[in-house]
Amino acid sequence: MDENTLDLRDILKVLKKRRRLIVTVFSAFVSIALIVSFLLPPTYEAETNLRVKQQSKGLADSLLGGLGSMNPMGTKQVMSTYAEILKSRTVVQSVIDQTQQDKEEIPVYEDFIKTITTQPVKDTEILNIKVQAETPEEAQLVANTLVNTFIDRMIDLVRGEQSKVKEFIGGRLQESKKELETAENALQKYKQSQKITAPTEETKALIDKLATIDKLSADNQIAAETAKAKLASSQSQLAGQKPGFIAENPVIQQYKLKLAELEVNLVSLMQNYTDKHPQVIATKAAIVETRSKLNAEIVKVVNADAPSANPVHQGLLQAKLEAEAEVAVSTAQQQVLSKLIAQGEEQVGKLPAKEQGLVKVMRDANVSQEIYVMLAKRYEEARISEVMEPTDVQIIDTAIAPEKPIKPRKLLNTVIAAILGLFTGIGMAFTLEYLNKTVRTSEDVQHYLDLPVLGSIPAFDSELHKDTSMIGKVKQLFNSNNKQDRRA
Structure with a gap:
């Protein structure tokens, strides 16, 4: 046997010789673990589950002509956004005010947030929420209060946005009603003064053509104004964000131009064909596809060029970029519509004076009526949406009082202490044996x-x-x- 190695008999000899030291260290570790485990206050954990559905198309998005419906934000990002809102200072501070007022020392937000954890369940729409507290009842109370406060916050956010949309549409509706009354009175007076009962076939065809263009122009103006309102709202929440950010991206610029061309082409087709014509259907499908690609590129820009650890910030930035794109497309479309209107008015100028006057007052009346009907419909949608509760988040399981604490784990602590104590004692025994140089x-x-x-x-x-x-x-x-x- 090599003189520098130990065989089993030597090891057993050292262990037997130093058995008192090993037992003492082992006992000390186990005793400390038991004392600490029994002295530490117990921690209880209550959990609740939420179902987070894919973001539905909101009212503001519907006013943007479907831009929001093509939003490619996945369930994972939606959950991350909602998790950030759930742990936001506004929500958590409200929970503290509701559940912690009876304590001598009220916890601050920075400490209280550490007791809350959120975790999405893989491949599902379920968001798991856990809350830790000193008693089972407190854990249950805080968990349920947190979820209810979060849902109330979501309702406030949605209703706040819908309220602004409703207010905007309501103001335009009142203006449109007055414009319609004025236009109808003007048409009636003109017919009476000129003793005209009906326009000629040529005039009627021209009026119908202009009415189609005027309706598209009115729809486009409403969409543009709504997009500008949404853009202003997003910019106010994104202080310091550089305007025109997406204009620097050539791919987005290309999609914007293509979308504008398709919208203009649709305008031209609508003058000659119905909605069921194959060319109209194909053009609408191309518009939907281009919008989807545009939004996908916007999301890529948000994640790559403007990364943020806060999903709420990313969502606001994405809404801002989408609104900018919609404003740009609406502006390009309006320019083409204005040219078509100018061409129609040039044709009107070739009619007799009486027919020209009739076309003008009939156009005003038709446009005013179309705008009023459209605004009235959307105002009713806004009014209904304002009083409805959002269904994107649903409580699956409410929290119940836990029966056993999750900390301290007495058995686990004792086992770990026993293992550490045993290895430490053996290590000390061999260390002392190695340091002992006496001749025996x-x-x-x-x-x-x-x-x-x-x-x-x-x-x-x-x-x-x-x-x-x-x-x-x-x-x-x-x-x-x-x-x-x-x-x-």
Whole structure:
């Protein structure tokens, strides 16, 4: 056997020799773990589950002509956004105010947020929420209060946006109603003054053509104004965001131009064909596809060129970029519509004076009526949406009071302490054995001095030199005999 190695007998010998040290260290670790586990206050955890559905097309998005319906934001990003809102200062501080007021020391937001964890369940629409507290009842109360406050916050956000849309449409509706009344009165007076009951076939065809263009122009103006309102709202929440950001992206610029061309082409087709014509259907499908690609590129720009750890910030930036794109497309479309209107008015100028006047007042009346009907319909949608609760988030499981604490884990702590104590004790035993350089056996003499051992002499302690030792007794007996001989 190599002199620098230990065999099993040497290991067992060291363990036996240092068994008291090993047991002492082992016991100390286990005792400390037990004491700490019993002294630490228990922590209870309550959990609840929410179903987070894909973001539905909101009212504001519908006013943008379907831009929001093509939003490619996935369920994962929606969950991340909602998780950030759930842990936002507004929501959590409200929960603190509702559940922690009876405590001597009210926790601050930074500390309280550490007791809340959110985790999406893989491949589902479920968001798991866990809350830790000192008692089962408090954990249950905080978890349920947190979820309810979060849903109330979502309702406020949605209703706030819908309220602004409703307010905008309501103002335009009142203006449109007055314009319609004025246009109808003007048409009636003109017919009476000129004694005209109906326009000629040529005039009627021209009026119908202009009415189609005017309706498209009115729809486009409403969409553009709504997009501008949404853009202003997004910019106000994104302080310092650089305007015209997407204009720097050539791919987005290309999609914007293509979308504008398709919209213009649709305008031209609508003058000659119905909605069921194959060319009209194909053009509408191309518009939907181009919008989808445009929005996908916008999301790519948001994630690549403007990364953020806050999904809420990304969502606002994405809404801003989408609104910018819609404004740009509407502007290009309006330019073409204005040219078509100018061409129609040029044709009107070739009609007799009476027919020209009739076309003008009939156009005004038709456009005013189309705008009023459209605004009235959308105002009713806004009014209904404002009072409806959003269904994107649903409570699947409410929190219940947990029966057992999750911390401290007494058994786990004890097992870990026992393992650490055992290894520490054994390590200390071998360390002390390694540091002990005293000569204890003949093998040690050969190992340290490299000399042969001829023999060994037993070591006598001091007791052998006392009278009670065997040699002392012999000496005493011998001395006593000598003394007796002298006396004799």
